[in-house]
Each structure stands twice: as C-alpha cells, then as structure tokens.
Amino acid sequence: MDLGLRDRVALVAGGSNGLGLAIARELAREGADVAICARDADRLAAAERELREVAHGGVLASRVDVRDHAEVQRWVERVVAETGRLDIVVTNSGGPPIGYPTAFDVAAYRDAADAVLYPAIHLALTALPHLQARGWGRLLFIASETAVRPVGDLTLSGVTRTGILRFAQGLVAELGASGITVNVLAPAYLRTGPVERAAADLAARRDTDVETEVRRMARHIPLGRVGDPQELGALAAFLASDRAGFITGTVQLVDGGACAAGGLPNHEGFGRDVFR
Numbered sequence: 705m706d707l708g709l710r711d712r713v714a715l716v717a718g719g720s721n722g723l724g725l726a727i728a729r730e731l732a733r734e735g736a737d738v739a740i741c742a743r744d745a746d747r748l749a750a751a752e753r754e755l756r757e758v759a760h761g762g763v764l765a766s767r768v769d770v771r772d773h774a775e776v777q778r779w780v781e782r783v784v785a786e787t788g789r790l791d792i793v794v795t796n797s798g799g800p801p802i803g804y805p806t807a808f809d810v811a812a813y814r815d816a817a818d819a820v821l822y823p824a825i826h827l828a829l830t831a832l833p834h835l836q837a838r839g840w841g842r843l844l845f846i847a848s849e850t851a852v853r854p855v856g857d858l859t860l861s862g863v864t865r866t867g868i869l870r871f872a873q874g875l876v877a878e879l880g881a882s883g884i885t886v887n888v889l890a891p892a893y894l895r896t897g898p899v900e901r902a903a904a905d906l907a908a909r910r911d912t913d914v915e916t917e918v919r920r921m922a923r924h925i926p927l928g929r930v931g932d933p934q935e936l937g938a939l940a941a942f943l944a945s946d947r948a949g950f951i952t953g954t955v956q957l958v959d960g961g962a963c964a965a966g967g968l969p970n971h972e973g974f975g976r977d978v979f980r
C-alpha cells in the first residue's frame with residue numbers, strides 16, 4: 705500500500721531508540737522527511753545513520769531534551785526553516801518510575817508530569833500553528849496502555865498518560881474539520897530497551913536468562929508474546945497518511961490483546977526506574 709507520505713515532513717520526539725525510532729523508520733521508509741530528537745548524542749548519531757539507510761527523503765537528528773521548552777521551540781523552528789513545512793508530529797519521551805501511589809512524594813508526581821505530560825502538550829502546541837497553516841496535519845501521542853486502564857503499580861504512568869489522552873481528546877473537539885487528526889498510541893510490552901533491561905534484571909535475580917523472562921512477561925498477553933516495535937511503527941505510518949483521514953480521537957492499543965482479556969502484568973522484581 706502506498707501511504708503517500710513522500711514530501712511529508714515528520715517530527716518524532718524521542719526518536720533515537722525504541723518506539724520513536726521504529727516510527728521514524730517506517731515514516732522514512734515511506735518517503736517522508738524525518739526529523740528526530742533525543743538527548744544522547746552517540747545514540748542519536750547511530751539512529752540518524754540507521755534512518756539514512758532506509759530513507760527516501762531527508763533525515764535530520766537534533767539534540768533536544770523535550771523537558772526544555774525553549775529547546776523544543778528552537779527544534780520545531782529549525783525543522784520548519786530547513787524543510788519549509790511540517791505535517792506529522794509524534795510526541796514521545798522516556799517513561800516514569802514504577803510504584804504504587806504512596807511510594808512517591810508530590811515532587812515525584814511533578815517530575816513525572818515534567819518528563820511525560822508537559823513535553824507532549826508543549827510539542828503539540830508549538831507544532832500546531834504550522835499544521836494549521838497548511839490545513840493538514842497528523843498528531844500522534846505515544847502514551848501507554850495506562851491511558852486506557854489502571855495497571856496496579858504504574859501510578860505515574862497512569863496519571864500522566866490519562867492527561868495526554870484528555871488533552872488529545874480536547875484537541876479533536878477544538879480542531880474540528882481543520883484537516884488535522886489527533887490520535888493516541890497505547891503500547892504495552894513492545895520489545896524495546898526498557899523491556900530488555902527489565903528482563904535482564906529479572907534474569908539476574910532469578911538466575912534464569914533474558915528469553916525466559918521475556919516469555920514470562922507475556923503470560924498475561926493473549927497473543928502469547930511481547931510485541932515488536934515495528935508493529936507500532938506500521939500503525940503510526942498508516943495513521944500519519946491520507947488514508948487514515950477519517951480516524952481521529954482514537955486510542956490505538958498495541959498490546960497483543962492484554963487490555964481486552966483483562967490480565968494484568970506483574971512487575972514484581974522490576975527495578976523502579978527500569979522504564980526511564
């Protein structure tokens with residue numbers, strides 16, 4: 705299927721690794737110009753090289769911490785100045801620590817909002833005028849299954865992802881027939897760095913191996929396995945295309961059926977900061 709993404713310009717925050725990189729890869733393969741950002745310079749350079757190998761359009765990698773609003777502003781302006789337009793925006797960053805509500809003081813709640821919620825809102829607000837100027841746009845928010853259901857000890861994730869969801873839903877109502885669609889991606893257990901780290905951690909504690917622990921993580925998932933980040937990347941590329949023009953205001957679970965079946969993941973033995 706030709707998604708018609710040639711000549712589109714996409715911004716992918718947190719695009720040097722994991723889900724952000726998987727989305728950037730799909731968009732680049734489909735011909736979009738792709739601008740990614742992240743903090744670690746080496747990983748960013750490696751991601752840029754990887755993207756250039758598959759890209760049909762341009763690739764631009766920038767060191768930006770999405771918690772720094774001035775840096776994000778400059779990033780968006782630089783990309784628009786270099787490409788002359790902006791069409792697709794993917795918000796993303798690291799995840800907050802694991803824990804039940806009383807494990808955190810209010811400063812930790814603030815940190816989580818600063819790291820997850822406000823960067824998503826700020827990037828969307830900064831990019832929106834550029835999408836509105838063209839009368840076409842795609843806003844995709846990477847959230848989590850916690851946007852849809854409570855998951856025991858993923859308190860900070862739930863608090864921040866539901867905020868992203870309500871913000872996205874408000875945008876849908878406000879933007880109306882502007883040509884801009886807004887959707888929330890709700891992944892769970894896709895095999896990226898945090899999942900690898902958690903499996904390695906558990907393997908060390910239990911004297912097993914990583915593959916055994918990855919299989920164990922999938923016990924509550926009806927499809928019987930963890931997901932591949934490319935499975936989210938493919939969905940994002942479709943949602944970013946003209947073909948998805950009537951799809952807005954949705955929450956797209958990519959979780960192997962876990963939410964539908966109702967089984968909860970067990971984070972016993974996970975390091976508190978494993979999702980960072």
Ligand SMILES: NC(=O)c1ccc[n+]([C@@H]2O[C@H](COP(=O)([O-])OP(=O)(O)OC[C@H]3O[C@@H](n4cnc5c(N)ncnc54)[C@H](OP(=O)(O)O)[C@@H]3O)[C@@H](O)[C@H]2O)c1
Pocket residue numbers: 717718719720721722723724741742743744745747768769770771796797798799800846847848849890891892893894895896897898899979980
């Ligand atoms: N993988 C899953 O199954 C899953 C499930 C539910 C939710 N999520 C959520 O989805 C998001 C992405 O997860 P992932 O698994 O892809 O994580 P990941 O592999 O660790 O990738 C995170 C990416 O975001 C960048 N990043 C992190 N903090 C940033 C910041 N302050 N400014 C700019 N870039 C930043 C990282 O690069 P630098 O560190 O170099 O900045 C990296 O490129 C997270 O919020 C995670 O909690 C993932």
